[in-house]
Amino acid sequence: MSAPSGSAAPGPVPWGPATGVGSLPGTDPAEAVRLVAGELPEFAHLPELPGRGAGADVLGRSAALLVDLAVDLTPAGWRLVARPGADQRRADEFLARDLDALHDVAATWTGPFKVQAAGPWTLAAGLERTRGDRAVVDAGARRDLGQSLAEGLAAHVAAVRARVPGAQVVVQLDEPSVPAVLQGGLPTASGFGKLPAVAADVVEAELAAVIRVLPGPVVVHCCAPRMPLDLFRAAGAAGLSFDLGLVQDLDAVGTAVEAGTHLLPGVVPGTDAPLPAAKATASRVRAWWRELGFPADDLAAAVTLTPSCGLAGATPSYARTAMAHVREAARYLLPE
Numbered sequence: 001m002s003a004p005s006g007s008a009a010p011g012p013v014p015w016g017p018a019t020g021v022g023s024l025p026g027t028d029p030a031e032a033v034r035l036v037a038g039e040l041p042e043f044a045h046l047p048e049l050p051g052r053g054a055g056a057d058v059l060g061r062s063a064a065l066l067v068d069l070a071v072d073l074t075p076a077g078w079r080l081v082a083r084p085g086a087d088q089r090r091a092d093e094f095l096a097r098d099l100d101a102l103h104d105v106a107a108t109w110t111g112p113f114k115v116q117a118a119g120p121w122t123l124a125a126g127l128e129r130t131r132g133d134r135a136v137v138d139a140g141a142r143r144d145l146g147q148s149l150a151e152g153l154a155a156h157v158a159a160v161r162a163r164v165p166g167a168q169v170v171v172q173l174d175e176p177s178v179p180a181v182l183q184g185g186l187p188t189a190s191g192f193g194k195l196p197a198v199a200a201d202v203v204e205a206e207l208a209a210v211i212r213v214l215p216g217p218v219v220v221h222c223c224a225p226r227m228p229l230d231l232f233r234a235a236g237a238a239g240l241s242f243d244l245g246l247v248q249d250l251d252a253v254g255t256a257v258e259a260g261t262h263l264l265p266g267v268v269p270g271t272d273a274p275l276p277a278a279k280a281t282a283s284r285v286r287a288w289w290r291e292l293g294f295p296a297d298d299l300a301a302a303v304t305l306t307p308s309c310g311l312a313g314a315t316p317s318y319a320r321t322a323m324a325h326v327r328e329a330a331r332y333l334l335p336e
Contacts, residue, residue, distance in 0.1 A: 014112035014168040014217075015262050015304050016043025017330035021221060021241065021270070022116040022172065023048040023058075023310030024319050029101035037106050039323035043304060045114035045172075046102060046160065050312045055091030058174060059126045062118035064091035065152030069144065071127065076189065079128040080135060095156075103163035110166030117153055119173035119220065120146040120210045121181050121203060133189045136181060136198070142206060150210045157215050172219040172241065173210070178203060179226045200231055208235040223266060223309040229253060233261050242266060243308040244288065254292050257302060266308030268325055272318040275325055281305075282332030300333040 019040050024032050024047045032047035050057045055064070059078045063071040071078050073087040118126070124136040124145050135141040157169045180186045184197030211218045220232040221241035229240055229252040240256055241264035247253060256263065265288075267281050275281075289299045305326040311319040 014043075014170065015239070015301075016040070016112050017300065017333070018305045018323075018326040019043040019112075019114055019264070020045050020047075020323055021223075021266065021306050021308075021310045022174065023050055023312035025049075025051055025312055025314055025316050027052045029098045030105050033101050033105040035320060036323070037109065039320060040327060042327075043112045043114065044106070044109065045116065046098060048116060048310070048312070049094075049098075052094060053090075055087060056094045058118050059123065060087070060091040061095060062123055062149070063088065063127070064095045065117055065156055066145070066148045067151040067155070069148045074128075077128065078126060080130055080141070082130070099159055099163055102160065107164055108166065109164050111168060112170055113160070113164060113167035114170045114172055114219070115153075115156060115160055116172040116174060116221075117149070117156075119175035119178075120149055120206060122175050122177040123149060125177035125181060125186055128189055134186065134195065136177075136186065137195055146206055146210045150213045154213070154215055169215070170217050170219060170239070171214050172221050173207075173237075175207070175220055175222050175232070176224045178207075178222060178228060178231075179224045182228060182231075183226070200228070203228075204231050204235045207232070211236040219262075219264060221264070223270075229256060233259060238262060239264055239304075241306060244285070245308065250292060254294075257292065257294060262304065263302060264304045264306050266306050267329065268307050268322050270307050270309035270311055270322075271313045272315055275321065278325055278328035279332050281325065281329040285329070285333060297335045300330070300335065303333070305330045305333075 026032055027049055032049055036044045036047050054060055054073050070081050070084040071088055072081045072085045124142045125134055127135045129135050160169055181198050184194055186195040188195055217238035219239035219241050220237040223243040225246050227242055232240055233256045239262040244265040244267050268275055307322045
């Protein structure tokens, strides 16, 4: 199973015309890999299947990547603990099954291939400390999490490359919590207050510290409103993934394009909804590109179309349709 020749852009950073954000409905990892490889044949990704339960969710799955840090699941959510327990072992097993399925189904894949994990800020915002509030309020805990995540992600990339030697691995960091971190919008563990905002320069520096040590190009994904695209780009992201309908700061998008940052705009909903013709979606993207003021012939190389967010909340039939839709829409972006 391989991508068509010439599907990746020349140079050290591979991009395809369309890909997924990460999550899918269902519980069968082999079936999910077959679906993604079939519908997104030029830029596939390792599917996430949170429908399997705790440990397959974004926090649990990402916690399974941590090195020398342990987590456990409590009624309030995931928490850092002294030693791993059954919940972390379950997350580890899910990830191992996914890698086995990847090897079984797509060992001969060649071309760009994306893996996803929660970014350091979203992980720190979602994990509670053993005693106290969320890890995001503790600079030491954040530093340890960032270093552990980077080390674990590097090992994960190596594991994917070992199973799929022809893959050009791209790492996606999911950072939906960053806007709330910056704005002081995260609730306390009790739910009765808000955690203090973190300064933008601190958020940028700690995200950059993780991106800097990861192998290969890194995409930062955020489908929340007021996503700080300038901050993500300045932290070293090679690609920015976002919901096209939520982007209001066109200046930040334009600056990213001028800096050579790749764009991964989400152009169809992540849950079941009527979809227009693929050509109409492409026309919408072309109109947006014209508003940015860049030459039409540059569009196809500058963007990778995706759904607006993960597809775990969609029906299986819609998930397949959404991936096929972005693939077809991307074809209409090619220069005539």
